[in-house]
Amino acid sequence: KQEVTQIPAALSVPEGENLVLNCSFTDSAIYNLQWFRQDPGKGLTSLLLIQSSQREQTSGRLNASLDKSSGRSTLYIAASQPGDSATYLCAGYGAGSYQLTFGKGTKLSVIP
Amino acid sequence: DVKVTQSSRYLVKRTGEKVFLECVQDMDHENMFWYRQDPGLGLRLIYFSYDVKMKEKGDIPEGYSVSREKKERFSLILESASTNQTSMYLCASSLSQGARGYGYTFGSGTRLTVV
Numbered sequence: 001k002q003e004v005t006q007i008p009a010a011l012s013v014p015e016g017e018n019l020v021l022n023c024s025f026t027d028s029a030i031y032n033l034q035w036f037r038q039d040p041g042k043g044l045t046s047l048l049l050i051q052s053s054q055r056e057q058t059s060g061r062l063n064a065s066l067d068k069s070s071g072r073s074t075l076y077i078a079a080s081q082p083g084d085s086a087t088y089l090c091a092g093y094g095a096g097s098y099q100l101t102f103g104k105g106t107k108l109s110v111i112p
Numbered sequence: 113d114v115k116v117t118q119s120s121r122y123l124v125k126r127t128g129e130k131v132f133l134e135c136v137q138d139m140d141h142e143n144m145f146w147y148r149q150d151p152g153l154g155l156r157l158i159y160f161s162y163d164v165k166m167k168e169k170g171d172i173p174e175g176y177s178v179s180r181e182k183k184e185r186f187s188l189i190l191e192s193a194s195t196n197q198t199s200m201y202l203c204a205s206s207l208s209q210g211a212r213g214y215g216y217t218f219g220s221g222t223r224l225t226v227v
Contacts, residue, residue: 032214032215034215034216036218041200041221041223042220042221043118043202043218043219043220044202044204044218046216046217046218049215089154091155099145099157099170100145100204100216102154102155104152104153104154
């Protein structure tokens, strides 16, 4: 069964720093990978989707990449801001699967 | 803007009550999902549906059932609510796997407390 690990579990950085969040899958045969943001007590907001034919996606200050050979993904956040403070979750599934498997998330705090 | 709407933001129910959580999507998505989220355990899949009247068990279906009579609506039913079902419930939808560029869209969640 696919398992997803996110490292670190929590991260605190000063405003303006660039940072990297990591995600790894036990089964590297990832078909699609999605990064989400979750604010306290709220639902999940999709940030980036990397489809099966892609290696990375960018949106504004966010860049996500996927190395299918190793089953690892990174989310890069440039010039962090206090408004980036949230929990970030990665999730993915293999071909032929309907189910998205989630990591437990990285809780990010950006200190003004 | 595409949307997944969960009917209640907060619910408080008594032990033994039958509880209905409703989810509606306006994106004509084939797949719909119910997850629960608990501290330290992350998101766990309860049930999903890939078509009208179709349902599949997820990882933790015990104590729950679902109904999908129309494509846009997916209901989660707690047959007899118990305190260990106190949790955040999240609904999601997606296009079928053959569709290019699809991802999951989540609702804003329902915080259920069973007392």
